[in-house]
Amino acid sequence: MEGNEKHWLPHYIDAVPIEASRKKTSMYVIALEGWRRGMTLKFYNKNEDNKLQIRYSLSHQGHEHHFQGSKGDKVTEEAYNVCDNKGLTNEYLSKAGVPIPQGKKFSAETKDSEILHYAKTLEFPLVLKPTNGCAGKGVIANIETIEELKEALVYVRKEINYPEVIVEQFVTGEEIRVYVLGDKILGAANRRPANIVGDGVNTVQQLIRKKNQERKKIPHLYFRPIKVDKEVRHSIEGAGYTLDSIPKAGKRIYLRKISNVSAGGDPIDFTNRLTDNMKNIAISAVKAVPGLVQCGVDMIIDEKRDRGVILELNTKAGIGSHIFPIEGYGRDIPKAIIDYYFPETKEMHNPDSKVFFDLKSIIDSLQRRSSIEIEVTPAPTETLFAKKFTLSGSVSRRSFHSWIKKEALSRNLHGSVNKLRNGDIDVLIAGASEAQVDTFKELLSKHFATAQIDDIAEERWQHPVKVGFEISNELTTMTLEHLEDELTMIKKEMEKVQRERKRFERRTKMIVQSRSWKMIEPLRKLFHFFKKTLAVK
Template sequence: MKEDHSIGLPQLPNHIVTAARKTKLCAFSVALEGWRRGLTLKWYTKDSEHFQNMTVFGVNPPGRLFSLSSKKRTHYFFRTRGDKVTNEAVEIGSDKELTKIWLDKAGIPVPKGKGFAEGASEEEILDYSIGIGFPLVLKPTNGSLGNGVITNIKNENELKKSLKYVRNILGYGEVIIERYVAGKEYRVYVIEDKTIAAYNRVPANIIGDGVHTVEELITLKNEQRKKNPRLFSCLIEIDIEILEEIEKEGYSLESIPKKGDIIYLRKKTNVSSGGDPIDVTDELPNSIKEIAIKAINAIPGLYHGGVDIIVNEHLPPEEGAVVIELNPTAQIGGILYPIQGKARDIPAAIIDYYFPETKDFATKKSRVYFDLNAALEPLQNRSAIEVELPKAPIGTLYAKKFIVQGNVTRYKYHRWLKSNAVTLNLHGFIKNTVDNEIEIVVGGTEKENLNTFKDLITNNQNLAKVSKVLEESWKEYIKVGFEITEMFNMNKLKTVESAIKKLERDLKSTEKELYRVQKENKKIQDSRSWKYGMSLKKMARLVRN
């Protein structure tokens, strides 16, 4: 197994993004960058009047819609998409067939194919598909996150099966049929005429080590992914698709692949379904980057977004590269936390574009952040439809950790310290560590206020008897606000979590066993002895009648 080489941006360490999952991570990273630069940050629900004229998809729970304001202007954002991107551009980008028409008109290479309306018959789709030739790709016109995309369909039977799955089971009536293009798939993020980042999306895979089974290798790969803030919620789930893929490769879950053997578990490359994001920003040829830039500029009103490109590296770029999709509201977590390579600062590039006057305040070294869950709580419980955050501390951050010993664990003493910290514009926390000892971390932009707070620690004999104060420099991150953390028993919580995990493991085991049993039953039913036996039973029944 390869080691986990994920490298995040220095201003986005893992622990400050734990509350930001999937598309929340995209919004949080952009919002945090703007807030750290001194811009006013507000979060909204979808009911806010500010977003009535902005195209927003889905239910969108709080954490995706926000605004950033300077003294001169305000810009509104849906995840990574700002209000400079027009609704017309969003509508084109969200319709794969319409996207192809615009790109083709601009001379951008796209796969040969055609869209079919919900009312199109299976025969009509099959006739067209046979005409352009296999292998093919089937995908929903308005799908997202790779849902319903089936690649490398090799024959008519596979296509019929795929159509039934996508149109009848998943419910995507409108579909696109395209010629399958073999090659590596890349997501390229572009702002106007500049490529900001690019990463290769590799389908979910494992690498044999000659020791572990396929199932164990998947578990080990998931342990890697759990360490990555983008991938920990995109684990490789063993489902029917994966079982079929490993069977095609000649393996089972109990097989032990040879050392170095790569086994691809899915055909589609989406990170959300277990794919690996690998940074290639510096290695991707300029000719491919130019295609991505031209694709963004081909859509009126689309000033920034993601471009998905497949490149056949055995052919020249002008022949072997095709654009398969545009993403006006692109996810950027894969390049913020690639499994290999270097993280790329798309959030800073977006804020530079919308607020160029703040470039000098770019926050690569900022050590302050806000609690996303706390910020969104009034929106979650529906007590508000918008929330404005306090301004970020701007300037050099001075911070200390004090270990205070003595009779110092009274809650009233902690509340008194918090009140003084807030008055002095200091941020941080107090927590109990062991009996007769507390830990205090405080930070702010005024060094004198930090010294004043230090003197106050020993200055209230009515609430605490301090015997000793140890002082250390604090170079870690500080959450704005001031918290008091009391000790509590985690045993019950751990028991519940363990029970849930066991139920999940049992469910997966049952699903795998069901798949095996179904396969065995099908083999039996297809066998001659089964058919002969069934014929005898039918004959006997007729004789009795």
Template sequence: MKPRPPPSLKPSPKHLRTLSRANSPSEGIGGKWVSELWPNHFQVDVVREAFGPRLAGYTIALEAWRRGLRVRFFDSNLRKFEITDGKRKIKFDKSRPHLTTSEAVKIEQDKHLTSTYLSKAGVPVPNSWIIDPTAEDAEQKLRHLVAEAGYPVVLKPLRGSMGRDVYTNLRTEEQLLETYRHLRENTAAPKLILEQHFTGEDYRVLVVGDRLVAACLRKPANVTGDGTSTIDELIKAKNAVRRNNPYLCKKPITPDREVHEYLAKQNYTLTSIPAEGIPVQLRGKANASQGGDSIDKTAEIPAAVKDAAVRAVAAIPGLAIAGVDILYDARRSPVEDSFRVIELNSRPEIEINMYPWEGSGQDAPQHILDVFFPDTRRSADSGMEKLALDLEQLLAPLKGASAEQVLVRKKPTHNYPVRSWYRHGLSSPLSADKRNRIYLAARQASVSGRIWAEGNSGYLALFGTEDRVQKFIRLADKHLHLDHSSAQHWTGVVTQGFRIDG
């Protein structure tokens, strides 16, 4: 019976099953598990060590390393890293390359200035005005501008992200002034933006260079009734599924005050039992960080919306990559009047497009490397999608502050054609001397692999060429007592380097 490889080398079965049939598309779209719809080169087992905030940096760096480029990490959170082909060197801050200029970032962070640039480029944007809360006549100016703009309106900070302190669909003067006074007294925003409200669904479009890479629809946090479970139980079940998504795992639905208030508006509480198939919205904002869903729409959004997203990025001088936030109403016509570009983000979360709650995940790292290193291409060799970086080993010097940077060893050109595992006959932990001799054998043979034990059984995984694997076996067999008859082909993740667990 084939042994179960250690957790970092093989996906746990819980990543491939549905925990809540009513609240997860994991039962399949067209008969496929959701994980099968995510990018083939960045499946769960390959990115497991980078679940959460490290995901963007890891997937971009991994794609570069697989292409034979040099990768250097500057922090253990994988926020700062560098990629070079020997001629061109690009430093990244997560998904943002240094090719994006400081001036572009300055423009992008100022929502009103962004709208000005986009409007001049002919990109549809809502009309907007700046409000200075420190001005004595601020409320009077607010009333005057609303009289000109007409309700409903939006009020939000001039700078900000992730939907924080953004209030939409304000329909009365009472709502507007109450919101304005709340923002004035409870936020650090020196200036606010008053904006005409546009009704439409919330889309995030990823643009790299002049290439539209992905588009997804963002939905506010929600659950769907099954006729037997309470809303609280549905939330817990959905969160259990979200924990298995590399991107959504750190973004649960939290039943806070807003959720309670939103339920009350629908005559629900957490103990209510919605009928089967009835959707229950839990928040007003479509933010994944607050439990929202993402649904891939890359193939479905109209050409006019795609074109506007690309033109929006081109309108900001020095902007190399961006997430473009768009409100789009498919019911409106003509299509040119069915959407508005709301904001840009120069450091987009590419993971939202890679690991959607529903639909096909888009291979953003491949597009990013194609655009920024056009002379390189992803290898078509079999098994490339299983190559990964051993983050625990690589980042230990950065995590322990014993190094300022880590240069990843270049991937061998042979791509590890021989991948095998064996049982070994060791009945007790390796002595320090034997460990050193095995590590020396791995270096001399130029192989990668891993030795570990489970219960009373010990295992060895080896990766390299046929002659190098056999050389290691000749050098190390006397220390490991391998059962050569147990040799089988390894189908799990392949990491560079050699390690002995336990």
């Protein structure tokens, strides 16, 4: 992954806080683009299915639109409901003549035997997926036999409780996500299944850990590590390795069949490789659903034959993979979305903007329900000049940090105080001019003699600046929400282990109770007899 950051759009690099990781990345970057243009940005609570959901709105000169993730309010409720059901989506696509894999939807009441009977009329391999799943959950791809399909049906319909499913042919080719807005293609990303590349030094286990550390540097992948579960272990063994093996340098080992980034997949920019035919298929798919003005289109394409089929349509598609690909160039989808909803602000786009807003306090307040709606402080209209001052000495007093914050805010400055592990502090100061920042340094220098400051080092700060002023600690930067996310992931892993254990116990019980097991009991006893006899000798 090294070196790919230079392909990202500069106005998004380091401008997405950790609180916007995973499912909030799309929300944040679109809100950020509108906010930087001087729009009024508000976040608010909305109850849906007894769950608290965070929404946001942008307004400009009396013109207002509401958003959920990447989905704006120009997407109709009817379109959303169609795309939320994969079976219904396929009906609309089929009527419009848009190519889809051959398959069929089955209701919750349909027996497994009926599904298996239908599957025999198709050509293997097959795919089994829930009609209302998301992020690849419950999708079992490349099913080679009826026996594998039986196991998959038990897992999807009973163990993870997705009784309504689709069985369809597994189409080979490149799986890509194309983002469509109106009749335009904004970007395309190929999602390479979770993988590692050998370096001739590290083991498979170590390579997975290193890959996960790299994924944490990418906003929307921060909480989407490669998890070593049953499927990953099986893939490693199938490739002829173990977790302790050391693959040769350059050897790529695939760890999963599905390519979703939530399952450890790599987002790779594919935009420039799209042919006109592929673009037309994606646009036709979106037009097939009335009221669908923007959408993430999942496709399988055959580049050699210039063909493609539609897998599904996502109204709330994540756009992080298009902005922060592991390989290729970032695409400015937030700009295009804001241009579409607020065309009168196109000239207000500022690619040189280096400011961003705090999301943590907003989320915390809304989740605690201490606020119903929060309006974000307007973005600075001027370009900020910033410097970072590193203070060493007796600088760890909280009262000193509070004094710095008070003085900065009173001078309309932005920045932060961050306590470092070695006891020093970094003081980031951003203002409308270099003179304003240097004046604040002089203020700090006055404490040089009175506050036991041993040294003040300074450097020009070229990275984005969060508006406002905060005091943080390098040792405690992970928020409660992040800890809860980590705990949730651990719990899910434990639940998977428990399910696998129960499945193993059921299989063992079936074997022990089987007729064949009972028939070979004399042979087993004879084997143990000879084993004991040889051990005695």
